[in-house]
Amino acid sequence: MTAAAVEAGWRRRLERRELAARLFVVACQVATLLGLLFVAILLVDVAQNAAPYLRRELVTNFPSRFPHQAGYASALVGTVYVAGLMSLVSFPLGVLAAVYLEEYAGPGPLTRLMEVTIANLAAVPSVLYGLLGLGLFVEGLRLGKSILAGALTLALLVLPLTILFSREAIRAVPFSFREAAYALGATRWQVVRHHVLPYAAPGILTGTILSLARAVGETAPLIMLGALQYVPFLPRGVLDYFTVLPIQVFNYVSLPNPEFRRLAAAGILLLLAVLLALNATAIGLRRRSQIRW
Amino acid sequence: MESSGKVRRRERWIELGLAASGWLSVAVTVAIVAVLAYETAQFFRLPLDAADPDLVARRADLQRFVEARPDLLGRPWALVREFFTETTWSPLFSTKRFGVLPLVAGTALTSAIALAMAVPLGLLTAVYLSEFAPERVRARVKPALEVLTGVPTIVYGYFALTFVTPWLQDHVFGQALAGQNALSAGLVMGFMILPLVSSLSEDVMQAVPMELRYGAYALGATRMEVAGRVVMSAALSGIAAACVLALSRAVGETMIVALAAGQSPTWTANPLDTVETITAFIVQVSLGDTPYGSVEYRTLFAVGALLFAATFVMNVVSVRVVQRFRERYG
Numbered sequence: 001m002t003a004a005a006v007e008a009g010w011r012r013r014l015e016r017r018e019l020a021a022r023l024f025v026v027a028c029q030v031a032t033l034l035g036l037l038f039v040a041i042l043l044v045d046v047a048q049n050a051a052p053y054l055r056r057e058l059v060t061n062f063p064s065r066f067p068h069q070a071g072y073a074s075a076l077v078g079t080v081y082v083a084g085l086m087s088l089v090s091f092p093l094g095v096l097a098a099v100y101l102e103e104y105a106g107p108g109p110l111t112r113l114m115e116v117t118i119a120n121l122a123a124v125p126s127v128l129y130g131l132l133g134l135g136l137f138v139e140g141l142r143l144g145k146s147i148l149a150g151a152l153t154l155a156l157l158v159l160p161l162t163i164l165f166s167r168e169a170i171r172a173v174p175f176s177f178r179e180a181a182y183a184l185g186a187t188r189w190q191v192v193r194h195h196v197l198p199y200a201a202p203g204i205l206t207g208t209i210l211s212l213a214r215a216v217g218e219t220a221p222l223i224m225l226g227a228l229q230y231v232p233f234l235p236r237g238v239l240d241y242f243t244v245l246p247i248q249v250f251n252y253v254s255l256p257n258p259e260f261r262r263l264a265a266a267g268i269l270l271l272l273a274v275l276l277a278l279n280a281t282a283i284g285l286r287r288r289s290q291i292r293w
Numbered sequence: 294m295e296s297s298g299k300v301r302r303r304e305r306w307i308e309l310g311l312a313a314s315g316w317l318s319v320a321v322t323v324a325i326v327a328v329l330a331y332e333t334a335q336f337f338r339l340p341l342d343a344a345d346p347d348l349v350a351r352r353a354d355l356q357r358f359v360e361a362r363p364d365l366l367g368r369p370w371a372l373v374r375e376f377f378t379e380t381t382w383s384p385l386f387s388t389k390r391f392g393v394l395p396l397v398a399g400t401a402l403t404s405a406i407a408l409a410m411a412v413p414l415g416l417l418t419a420v421y422l423s424e425f426a427p428e429r430v431r432a433r434v435k436p437a438l439e440v441l442t443g444v445p446t447i448v449y450g451y452f453a454l455t456f457v458t459p460w461l462q463d464h465v466f467g468q469a470l471a472g473q474n475a476l477s478a479g480l481v482m483g484f485m486i487l488p489l490v491s492s493l494s495e496d497v498m499q500a501v502p503m504e505l506r507y508g509a510y511a512l513g514a515t516r517m518e519v520a521g522r523v524v525m526s527a528a529l530s531g532i533a534a535a536c537v538l539a540l541s542r543a544v545g546e547t548m549i550v551a552l553a554a555g556q557s558p559t560w561t562a563n564p565l566d567t568v569e570t571i572t573a574f575i576v577q578v579s580l581g582d583t584p585y586g587s588v589e590y591r592t593l594f595a596v597g598a599l600l601f602a603a604t605f606v607m608n609v610v611s612v613r614v615v616q617r618f619r620e621r622y623g
Contacts, residue, residue: 017515017517018515021515021516021517024517024521025425025517027417028417028418028420028421028424028425029421031417031418031421032417032418032421032422032426032434034414035484035487036434036438039437039438039440042444042449042452042456045452045456046448046452049455093314096310096311096314096315097314097315097317099311100308100311100314100315104311104312105312105315113319114316114318114319116612117318117319117322119608119612120322120605120608120609120612121321121322123542123608124325124545124601124604124605125545125546125572125600125601125604127547127572127575127576127597127600128329128597128600128601130575131328131329131575131597132321132325132328134579134593135328136324136328139585156321159318187300187304188304188308189303189304189308213443216445217443217444217445217446219446219447219547219548220446220547220548220551220572220575223576223579223580224575224576224579226579246445246447246548249447250447250450250552253450253451253455253552261451261455264451268447268448268451271445271448272448275443275445279443
């Protein structure tokens with residue numbers, strides 16, 4: 001074979017390789033666009049269906065057999081109750097555990113066990129937390145299918161997330177701050193309390209809000225706890241029956257009447273609005289706290 | 294000024310308190326395993342309970358169990374064998390068969406469809422964002438895709454049931470597609486786990502040292518060859534971990550499949566059929582009235598334990614794989 005023939009063959013193959021490369025880049029772009037397109041179609045479809053129900057009664061009315069009179073009042077209040085109570089439990093526990101892991105725990109098999117467990121907990125399907133809540137809180141502690149049982153279950157569900165976020169925030173505080181405080185004779189707790197936590201606070205808060213957003217959207221574990229009740233009243237205490245936004249949506253989607261599906265779409269917009277507000281707060285906090293040391 | 298002994302004692306108590314909240318997570322894990330194990334044992338004890346005349350006289354659900362399955366009385370191991378090998382699951386009906394395989398098949402089918410969707414799309418997206426996209430595009434598209442993981446799953450369930458299924462019926466399959474089916478649930482679930490695959494894969498691709506790319510370009514490789522044979526091969530274990538994690542998420546996903554895939558346990562591999570996943574069964578039972586300790590209540594935990602075991606294994610595998618990867622390039 002002559003040198004010219006070899007080069008001609010190489011050129012042909014090069015052209016083919018370059019064509020393949022161009023097509024590959026286009027395929028990558030199309031794949032990325034598909035994902036974005038999916039988000040867009042989903043939002044447009046939900047908004048279109050929800051339009052006729054976006055009115056004041058959506059948030060002031062109780063569930064009803066008639067879609068035009070039905071609303072999400074008890075679900076909204078239920079969500080606020082459950083999420084608020086949950087934060088009261090998960091926030092302190094999560095932050096304290098994070099402080100322990102970052103500032104106190106030495107290296108060793110026990111610390112390692114704790115870390116691996118937390119990582120694994122974060123990946124347990126949420127529906128299993130529902131079973132845990134059912135066995136532990138509803139039946140074990142005899143709390144019944146109540147707001148308290150729901151809040152405790154969700155608290156366990158978001159705990160690994162809160163710990164994760166808080167650890168990151170604590171780790172971001174420069175070590176020199178701690179050294180300076182120790183040099184002045186501060187004890188370990190004084191260093192944490194007066195120096196680490198104040199600087200980590202915005203980050204910890206951001207993480208807590210993101211965990212809260214996760215809990216607000218959870219449906220499956222609360223169905224296990226019997227939150228799918230027809231609840232035509234506002235809860236009066238933490239041991240009352242309850243319903244929350246995503247569960248009320250689930251309830252309406254399952255009904256055969258197509259009008260209820262539209263009402264469900266309106267509920268979804270309500271839910272997304274709540275999540276958007278939470279996420280915007282978190283992002284705002286993160287912006288304000290992004291100080292480079 | 295406080296005495297130093299008092300300070301030391303206080304510090305000690307604080308450390309104990311902090312450690313206790315750390316150990317709480319371990320306690321939660323132990324509690325999950327304990328609750329699942331205990332109630333699962335109760336499920337496999339059913340044949341023994343049903344052989345006890347005193348218990349049966351007091352419990353209507355046990356009476357129904359005895360009437361339906363006299364063959365199981367006093368033979369728990371027969372129930373174990375039936376659970377793992379038979380292909381009919383009807384604990385809520387009067388026939389009461391306990392072969393869990395249809396639920397496993399439903400879970401496998403919807404998860405397989407989701408992965409078939411999410412892995413190629415997610416990988417191409419990751420390659421685009423990591424290798425080809427301008428920084429400005431990357432900075433906007435990545436968070437936009439991550440929105441997909443933040444959307445509550447009930448929203449996807451609604452979308453799969455009221456948009457995707459009717460659309461597929463009108464434009465592709467006609468009435469061959471059941472109103473609730475594995476296909477639309479799987480497809481929508483694929484988009485839900487897409488950012489999981491793309492974000493994690495992109496992170497590991499970014500971690501591949503630039504020198505490897507320069508070397509390949511210097512040898513005359515095209516952009517596709519660098520992306521495919523160099524970057525993706527170097528990032529392979531990280532990509533594998535991302536896919537396993539996505540699979541574990543798909544297997545444990547509940548609301549999409551409960552709404553869009555259906556509630557009839559079918560031993561089938563046809564994606565156009567109605568199926569029931571393990572998670573959908575848990576929802577189905579929870580929607581009804583399930584008194585503590587009843588036959589239905591016990592099946593709930595038996596399938597829950599199966600789900601826990603499956604996802605636990607997957608998570609351990611993906612963590613192992615990521616650690617191996619870190620050792621190579623970290």
